[in-house]
Amino acid sequence: KAGVTQTPRYLIKTRGQQVTLSCSPISGHRSVSWYQQTPGQGLQFLFEYFSETQRNKGNFPGRFSGRQFSNSRSEMNVSTLELGDSALYLCASSSRDRSTDTQYFGPGTRLTVL
């Protein structure tokens, strides 16, 4: 089975712009979670989607949003980018209905905001 894929792998944006990141889970996985990883804050949970519904959301401002499509692919969007949004954005998929089961991570998208 192919692993979790994320596109793009690297992205450079300027403050005020918006960005859309894409994640394709492992085939058959319906749960997709998004995480932000920074050196100072570690791995922080953004949100989780299952069957096109957001089931849980972390403590991030409304500038961070996401969605999931019927084929389980997911996108996350960050609007009005700030310097502090520079981070590695990871998505992970789970094989079962509960996202608290084993998470399979993608390679991440490294976002740099200038």
Next chain:
Amino acid sequence: GQQVMQIPQYQHVQEGEDFTTYCNSSTTLSNIQWYKQRPGGHPVFLIQLVKSGEVKKQKRLTFQFGEAKKNSSLHITATQTTDVGTYFCAGPSGANNLFFGTGTRLTVIP
């Protein structure tokens, strides 16, 4: 809110020495997972512990889940340079969220 702390935050060892990282949760966990992230890579699942007092081994790695299911440890015997990376523990937070610990970054000096 839930907190999962890991200690130490950083650890430097000589190749061949042992290494242990500890994970402590403020709440009881139904299970705990361990992940490893190599430098420049992404977290990779290592193991999941479910039962109180459970001990599992993977070659040189030994994982333990505390009796109260609030703490866990990962012990590596005779570290190798391939063990370099950050080790995270993670526990369920609610039904649909996995809460990751702060991580322990291991450096192995050849």
